Amino acid sequence: MLDTIPYAQRQRLAYIDFCLLFRGSVHRNDLVQRFEVGLSAGSRDFAMYKELAPENLTYNTKEKRYFQTEQFVPLFEHDAQRTLVKLANDISDGFDAIGDVHFPVEAPSTLNVPNIFIVARIVQAMLNGRAISVSYTSLSSGNVTRELVPHAIVDNGLRWHVRAFDRKSESFRDFVLTRVRAVNFVDAAPAPHEEAEADHEWQRMIPLQLTPHPHNIDYPKAIEMDYGMRNSLLSVEVRAAMAGYLLRRWNVDCTTNAALRGPEYQLWLQNRTTLMDVGNLAIAPGYDSKGE
Structure with missing residues (x-):
């Protein structure tokens, strides 16, 4: 019909x-x-x-x-990947359900597509100020149950995750959406310290100054053109909670003296001291909190 x-x-x-x-x-x-x-x-x-x-x-x-x-x-039918992209860009129209105009542009293959119904329940919780109980598979603990207060869904370039306050650890953490098996609402309303405004790593913006890698690039002008640099410098602001993801996605050399070698390292973080007191940097290439 x-x-x-x-x-x-x-x-x-x-x-x-x-x-x-x-x-x-x-x-x-x-x-x-x-x-x-x-x-x-x-x-x-x-x-x-x-x-x-x-x-x-x-x-x-x-x-x-x-x-x-x-x-x-x-x-x-709401396609998970396209719907997540639209939600991320505040295009919550649902038009993908009946088919958009298709353009001859291809995106990289997606291996990580969350369950659309899991995403929907989490989005409902965020929009209505609800806490949730999730069945989650952790790398360190296996199958666990967590009570979360979610406030954002994020694409980190490799996979989708939800940023939420974890009532067990009493801290804000990232949870991979594809590892969530079930979502249920809980009656315990979020407290002020569990809401997005209290997530200091999320609220804090830090500046990153990126330059062409001084040792791995023969023609730095090409990198300047790739990233729209001015005077060999690209300045971007990023949430502290997202800094590690961006640096990993772009393979930014975060060592003090641009020590990483290889064609994959085309950028160097010039102001690495800006990462002081930022968590989740274990995935940032070459970053050492001791500055070595």
Whole structure:
């Protein structure tokens, strides 16, 4: 039946589906404002969605909002990788559910694609200020259960992870999304010290000064052009919590004297002292907190 519905209305139905999946609720005004349609048209869209998937939503008369039910099954297929990219760029329209225009541009093969329903539950928790209990497979502890207060989902260039306060270790940590097997909401509301504002590594921005590697590059002008450098210098600001990921992804030599050799090290971190008191730097190439 979806194939017989006009494209514009399918977009709006996909948006309703997307909001129910990732937010857990949707208001008629959300639809009206997003697509600039009248209230009557919005009402018809919700009526159509309820006809197609009657078990997916329930209306709360007090809040005047539709909520996801426990029996919810997405009406559209939401591709995990594309949806994560859209969420990361604040393009939460759900249009991928009905197919975007495809351009002849290829991306690297993706080996790490999280379960879309796991992602949806975590996003719901973040948007609604909820804590969650997750079944997680840890490299050091195997299968464990953790109570988390998530506040961000991040692409570190190699895989997706969720940044969250871990109630067991009482600290903010990164958890790989593909290692999460199940997510459930818990009643214990987040405390102020568990929320994003208290994540100092996340809130703190640090400057990185990158230059062409002084020993591994014969023609540094090529590197300057690759990274849009000015006077052989690229200055970027990054969250302290993300610094290690960026330095690893770009294979930045973090040694004091640019000591790493090999064609993969095309950049050198000129101001390595900026990394003082930054955690998660074990993956930064050549970084030694002692400065050796």
